Amino acid sequence: MTELPTPQNPESVFTYGAPQLKFGPGAADEIGYDLSLTGARRVLLVTDPGVARAGVAQRVADQMGQFDIEVAIFDGSHVEPTDDSLGEAVAFGRDNGPWDAFVAVGGGSAIDTAKAINLLTTNEGELMDYINAPVGGGRAPSKPLKPLVAVPTTTGTGSESTTICVLDVLSMKVKTGISHARLRPTMAVIDPLVTLTQPAGVTAAAGMDILCHALESYTARPYTSYERKQPHERVPYCGSNPIADMWSEKAMTLLAGSFRTAVRDGGNLDARADMALAATFAGMGFGNAGVHIPHANAYPIAGRVKNFHPKDYPAAEPMVPHGMSVSLTAPEAFRFTFAASPERHLRAAELLADREYPGLSDEELLPAVLVDLMRDIDIPNGCGAVGYDSSDIPDLVDGTMKQQRLLTTSPRPVTEDDIAGIFERSLRLW
The missing domain is CATH 1.20.1090.10 (Dehydroquinate synthase-like - alpha domain)
Structure with a gap:
């Protein structure tokens, strides 16, 4: 078999990053308190139509109101995001901002959509500028992103822990992503109660x-x-x-x-x-x-x-x-x-x-x-x-x-x- 080449100057340092983590039944009911500690007053909650219909997103939004946080809901996240769906989400974020923080309630699709909105409402440019090369430009964000709280309602993607936003580029018929440490959510709120409706x-x-x-x-x-x-x-x-x-x-x-x-x-x-x-x-x-x-x-x-x-x-x-x-x-x-x-x-x-x-x-x-x-x-x-x-x-x-x-x-x-x-x-x- 072909072996990996032995490096002339091998790496001796590895890096590790992770979000703050809150776990347990009922954890999603504490997000208003958590965000109040950041000073956030205007928040965009990102979800998808199914989670919105189930009432989970509205429940999270309602308890944020107890802490004088104004919440707008974007419920147009596309299951398996595309460059088109993320473009629409980013346009909503830019047209209705500015935002102090973001909350994503849903599967990896909603969390990745929130990552894209956060990236492109805090940094200049368009989606393709940041998509990994050779599909896109591979640009790194030059400015810090806002706090993002990720609340997964499915058990799979791990997007609440990662630096990756995955999408389909429709014109190329290829799935790819955006990857940068600044995309990692600030906090992952893992509440098993919100996953019970997962078929x-x-x-x-x-x-x-x-x-x-x-x-x-x-x-x-x-x-x-x-x-x-x-x-x-x-x-x-x-x-x-x-x-x-x-x-x-x-x-x-x-x-x-x-x-x-x-x-x-x-x-x-x-x-x-x-x-x-x-x-x-x-x-x-x-x-x-x-x-x-x-x-x-x-x-x-x-x-x-x-x-x-x-x-x-x-x-x-x-x-x-x-x-x-x-x-x-x-x-x-x-x-x-x-x-x-x-x-x-x-x-x-x-x-x-x-x-x-x-x-x-x-x-x-x-x-x-x-x-x-x-x-x-x-x-x-x-x-x-x-x-x-x-x-x-x-x-x-x-x-x-x-x-x-x-x-x-x-x-x-x-x-x-x-x-x-x-x-x-x-x-x-x-």
Whole structure:
């Protein structure tokens, strides 16, 4: 196999960042108090139509009023944000500002929408200026952002912990993102009570995002495998490191005990609480170490969707939910990366497995654990089950290779042929 080159001057420093964290049933009812400590008097609450209809966003807004905070609600967040939907959200933020702070109530889509509004109401320029190169300009914000409180109502993206805003660029049919430390929310408010309405299909897809966050950051190339950087050159994704490893392992342990239960019995508050913690812990892991091949593959799977309509998602247009798209090539991706760090792949399988796997080789163990879980929670059987076939692989590979920010985190160098092989073997997983 091709090894990573040994750096001439290896990195000896890793970085770690995380938001303030408040966890527990009822935590969402304390946001007004938390924001009052910042001196905020005018706040934009960002949510999506489904969460708005459920009344969760209004409940959060109402209790902020007790602290003389004026709240406006933007409920137009798009499930799986696009450059168009984020452009509309930013226009609303600019037209109705200025704002002292932002609150995001919803899944990763609402939180990422709030990140984009915060970025572009505090800094000049347009969305494409800040989108990661080579898709966009890759500009870094020059001014500080306002406080952002993130209240996840789904258990998956970990966006409440991370520096990433993910979106589809419609004209290019590619999923990409904006990444900078200033995008990280100021506070993550994790309230299991607001996740109880999450349907089984959403719980399954979003939960696979948690799992892949934890697995990819745990198996990412180590921070010491990079060339040493100057302080201003360091990025949030610095490679696997002892602190990120700790969060990733804990996330996997929580998932092993609660993932299947949360999908099958959405009213189980203990399972929901474990999933909510796992999402945040995995976010604290990958938000610092990074993710790699499954996430890079997921962007074109979602961005080039044809006619797939996922279970329990309200969107009228075709979509492959982010967590689902990440999972579809994960078994084969981790088969590919096994040789780079066998001990980590085996440890992950040990943490996640709910039964013994006699007779399997070490290389086969983690893919088998993942496939069993995916079957149990009703994830589609590979890329073919969401509408792709062999003729689509060149386009999918092209979209993946645009995600160099992610692919450089892979523990093995990865070529177009490698990615094509992973996609081919992922058309059907079982």
